[in-house]
Amino acid sequence: MNQFTGPGEPGEMVVPEFPDLPEATVTRLPEYLRALHQLAQSGVETISSETLAAAAGVNSAKVRKDLSHLGSYGTRGVGYEIARLIRQIEQVLGLTQQRNVALIGIGNLGHALAGYAGFVNRGFRVSALVDADPARVGERLGDITVTHIDDLAATVAEKQITIGVITTPASAAQEVADRLVAAGVRSILNFAPCVVTVPDGVDVRNVDLAIELQILSFHEQRRAFDRARRAHADGAADSEGVTLATPRRTGSRTHAPARKARKVVGP
């Protein structure tokens, strides 16, 4: 529907359309992409929404609706051509060009991310390592040398950084974010356990590991209460208060599929 790569009237110098995807779709596209890359290796050339849905851990209607947003037409009765689908998703996500990432804060977590293999082959390259501690500056990790935060602007310009990743303690995060923004970076991934405030037009995503654990803890807690309630109900068989009886999915970002079925394809 949103043929944003489609050739317009030739020679018309048309500004390419850009699909304005629902945010929920944007968060799922990378998951489809991951699944598609896996599937592509196994030599399959075409894939149905049902199969892709299973591989990505979602439901097939969602897959179809998501893909329809990017105008990637599959063929009915057959499915989607994997190679083409990968190209389209990568284009929409802006992964056709290599994106350079700067890590700010080379502590435990920074070290780990610098060596994380999962970034390469996925369109990203950790191109700069930055720290405030003069003792760390000059240290080499892989083929990159740690530079000082005061030189951030120069580093960003030189290495063509488009994304900054904050792995400092919370106390330094706001300061670092400010400097990143001043240096022209508009996308920030923040691992520090705090809220960073940025001007309009800058995008911040937060990953707080403790928060993830706390959310799990809540559901753990709820299950414990459920068990207690059930045990009590067994003791004194009363069919009272309804409040608890609601059949809640054990909600999670990429929620656990109901059945343990690694179904591959049709009957």
Next chain:
Amino acid sequence: MNQFTGPGEPGEMVVPEFPDLPEATVTRLPEYLRALHQLAQSGVETISSETLAAAAGVNSAKVRKDLSHLGSYGTRGVGYEIARLIRQIEQVLGLTQQRNVALIGIGNLGHALAGYAGFVNRGFRVSALVDADPARVGERLGDITVTHIDDLAATVAEKQITIGVITTPASAAQEVADRLVAAGVRSILNFAPCVVTVPDGVDVRNVDLAIELQILSFHEQRRAFDRARRAHADGAADSEGVTLATPRRTGSRTHAPARKARKVVGP
């Protein structure tokens, strides 16, 4: 409203009510908690929904509605008593008891998480380190010795593990998840870039760092297109196609506040 800790009729042996919170609320409670702990240190005793909202990076109506779900009554005209609020949130999230976490996969990321200070003081303790590589078994990190994955069940029982964190390569993740479930763990935090399938009643949350970057990349891409469009519109002043003109918030999980205002309170 949901007075789940409230004293029922005394001597009635009532099963405590458990508030069934909206999932969206559950994900925000930890953020409030984080903000509250910070604020508590600065000596403030009471806080308004407006101030808490600013500190947590959300909107005040949301704060009030979220808090109303746990029956934590604030006092009108004044605000919420911080200490009490902290207690209530911690209780709902199940943080009154220390929760023991097992890390599976002691590579780069596992090492980093094992040393991550952000877990302690937030109700969690990394109590077990597990790996499949015999060469790693026996290694000590801090005060914990790495044990072998084959002994997982024993480790889980002995160390009272309630949460498993997977930091293995994707190829091993499903296997590890299966073993965790078999050992009785019902909460899993998965850092491996893949979908793990678990039976009903088990809760999985996924954190994929590359996916976070890809989402940022999309918005970066979109901004670039917007600039191109604007530039083109300047050149040839036509007020054509509307598709792009939609005022989209730069969506993010904890979305960036519109104004860079570290507003504290009052007029």
Next chain:
DNA sequence: CGCGATTTGTGCACGGCTTCACAAACACTT
């Protein structure tokens, strides 16, 4: 060429979340 099998694309209804806006409640002053 026609028919059945398969799979996409989407209209539609439903539920959950967000946000506004306002009455009720409380503190404090006069």
Next chain:
DNA sequence: AAGTGTTTGTGAAGCCGTGCACAAATCGCG
């Protein structure tokens, strides 16, 4: 005691996302 100013708690409206269900499209085969 009454009035003023502040802040909570919540009804109601609107929006977004989800999932069902089905028509339309394509393939393969007889």
